[in-house]
Amino acid sequence: MAKSMTSQLNPDPAWGEAICRELRDNAFNGRVGQELRSEADDLRIWTLRLAPGSFQPRP
DSSP: OOTTHHHHOOOOGGGOHHHHHHHHHTTTOOOOSSEEEEEETTEEEEEOOOOTTOOOOOO
């Protein structure tokens, strides 16, 4: 990802400060799920299971 993405990252303040801060702090974290299932040069397939109202914890 290009560094300029941080200037475009503008989370909704209604999400609350903690979630907005976590989003900004992890903007360049490539881990988006619990388990990496498959990977190619330009594609990653992850397993992601979330309960209603929850969000992905940081690794």
